[in-house]
C-alpha cells in the first residue's frame with residue numbers, strides 16, 4: 050500500500066518515452082487535468098525514459114545509466130506523477146534494487162518514494178470531482194499489469210469513469226489479464242503476444258463499448274494496433290485524454 | 300489430435316517455434332483455458348480475505364526462507380533423524396546418480412515391477428526410461444500420470460499431468476491399451492477401469508516409489524499429499540518404499556508443515572486440504588501389521604547446490620510446487636505445458652529449467668514472459684518470479700566468468716550490446732533525446748514495415764503511428780513550466 054501524501058502546491062510530471070513518441074496528447078491531457086486541480090505542474094526537460102526496456106532485457110547497467118538521468122532531473126522533493134502505471138512501477142519498485150550498492154542509492158530510493166500513478170494521484174491526492182459534459186457513451190477500461198500489481202491501481206480509474214454521469218462503464222471479463230504487450234516480448238514472441246492481444250480485443254468487443262481506455266500507452270499501442278488490424282470497431286486512448294475531453298471540453 | 304500437435308511441438312527447436320505449433324491447436328487452447336479458469340476460480344474461493352491471504356503467505360514465505368537459510372544443517376539433521384527412524388538415506392549429486400542409486404536398491408531386492416505415486420523429481424531424473432533399460436517396469440498409479448504413461452507422453456502440468464487430454468482422448472487410450480476395454484467416455488466408467496487395472500498393479504508390485512512434499516528435519520518425517528489414495532498404497536502396500544526428493548524440500552520443524560500444507564493445497568487445487576495427507580516416519584516396526592519392510596530416501600541435488608549459492612537465485616528453491624504460477628500465467632494458458640519442452644513448465648519452469656539445464660539449452664525460456672507479474676502475485680511463498688526472469692535474461696546476455704549460472708553468456712550478441720549502448724546514449728543525454736524524438740516524430744512514419752522488429756509487430760497489429768511532435772516540445776507551447 051502506497052501512503053497517500055498531502056496535496057502539494059507543485060509537482061513534477063514525468064511524460065514517458067512512449068508518450069513523447071506516440072501519445073503526446075495523453076501527456077498534455079494529464080498535465081492539464083492536474084493543473085486544473087490547482088497545482089503547479091513542472092515538466093523537467095532532462096527527462097527521457099524510466100529505463101524499463103533495458104532493465105527488462107537484463108541490461109541493468111544501461112538501465113541504471115538512464116535511470117540516473119531521471120533521478121538527477123527531478124531534484125526537488127515534489128511528488129512525481131506519471132501517466133503510466135508501468136513506468137511508475139519501474140521507478141517506484143525497481144529503482145531501489147537497480148541502485149542497490151551504488152553511491153546514489155539513497156537518492157534513488159528517495160526519488161522512488163515520490164513516484165505516483167496519474168489516476169491514483171487524481172483520486173487519492175487531488176480528490177478530483179468531475180462533472181461530465183459529454184454525450185452518453187459506453188466505455189471499458191484496460192489496466193496494465195504493472196499499474197495493478199506494482200502500483201496497486203485497480204479501482205481508481207474505474208471510480209473516475211463511474212463518476213461520469215453520461216458514461217456507462219462496463220468492465221472487462223478478465224480485467225486483470227495481460228494484453229500481451231510486454232515490451233520486447235511482443236516482438237520476440239509475436240505469436241504468443243498476438244494470441245494474448247486477440248483475446249483482449251475480443252474481451253473489449255464483447256463489452257459493446259465505443260471506447261477502451263487505459264492508463265498505459267504500451268498497452269494502448271498494442272491494443273489499438275490489434276483492433277485496427279482485425280477491423281474491430283472502437284477507439285482506444287488514454288484515460289486522461291478522455292477525462293479532459295468530457296469534463297473540460299479539451 | 301491435440302496430443303499429436305502437442306507432441307510434435309515438443310520437438311521444435313525453441314520456445315517460439317513450439318509455442319506457434321501449440322497455438323495453432325484450437326482444441327488444446329480451449330482445454331487449457333477452461334482448465335486454468337477452473338483452477339483460478341477454485342483458488343480464489345480459498346482465499347476470500349486478502350488480509351488472511353497476505354498473512355498466511357508471509358508465514359509460508361518466512362518458513363521457506365528460514366529453512367533455506369539453514370539448508371546444509373537441516374539436511375544433516377534430516378539424515379540423522381531418518382537414520383534413527385530406520386529410513387536409509389542416499390545422496391545423489393546428479394540425475395544419473397539418482398537413477399543408479401534407485402535402480403541399485405531395486406535390483407538388490409529383486410524388484411521387477413515398481414508402482415509409483417506421483418513424483419516430479421522422478422520425471423526430472425527420467426527414472427522410468429532408465430529403469431526400463433534395466434528390465435524394471437515402473438507403473439504410474441496417479442490417474443493423470445497413468446494416462447500419459449499409456450500415451451507415452453510427459454506431464455504438461457506439475458499437478459495435473461494430463462490436463463491436455465480430453466475425456467475422449469482418455470477413452471481412446473484406454474480402448475487401445477487396456478485389454479477388453481470398449482470405448483466409453485463416461486468419466487465414472489473410465490475411473491472405475493483405471494481403479495481396477497491399478498489395484499492389480501498395486502497387489503503385484505515388488506516396490507513402491509513416491510515423491511516428497513516436505514521433509515521434516517527435527518523428526519525425520521516425510522510428508523506426502525495426494526487425493527487418490529495411490530500415494531498411500533504405493534508407500535504402504537509393497538515391502539519396499541523408495542522416496543525421492545529435491546534436497547530443497549526440507550523444513551525445520553513439524554509445526555512448519557500446517558501453514559505450508561494449507562498454502563499448497565489451496566493454491567494448487569483450491570482444496571482446504573487434500574483427501575490424503577501421509578506422514579511417513581519409519582518402515583514397519585516390530586509387531587505392526589503393515590507398511591514396507593524398508594524405506595529409502597534419495598536426496599537429489601542436480602544443480603540445487605549451485606542455485607543455493609546465489610542469494611537472489613536461491614529464492615527459486617523456496618518453491619513448494621503448487622502449480623499456481625502456471626495456472627495464472629497468460630503464456631502457459633495459451634501454449635500449454637509441452638511447449639516449454641521441460642520437466643517443469645510455466646513460470647517456475649522458466650526460472651528453474653535454465654538453472655538446472657543451463658542457459659545454453661534453456662536460455663530462451665526466461666524470455667517466454669510478458670513480465671505481467673501474475674505468477675509472483677499468486678505464488679504462496681512469494682517468489683519474485685518476474686525479477687528472477689529478468690536476472691536470468693541478464694545472465695544469458697552477458698559473458699561473465701564470475702557467474703555461477705550454468706551457461707552464462709550463452710545468448711550474448713554483440714548486436715544487442717550495441718543496440719542497448721545506443722539506446723542508453725539516446726536516453727542519457729538530454730540533447731540527444733530531444734533531437735531523436737524530434738527526428739522520429741517527423742520521419743518515423745516513413746520507416747518500412749519490413750524492418751525485422753516492425754515486421755513481428757505488424758503480424759497482428761497495424762504499424763504504430765508516431766505523433767507529429769513529441770510531448771517535450773509541446774509542453775513549451777502550452778505554457779507548462781519546464782526546468
Ligand code: SF4
Nearest residue numbers: 618619621622624678
Ligand atoms: S513458484 Fe510459487 S506458485 Fe509456482 S509452483 Fe512454486 S510455489 Fe507454486
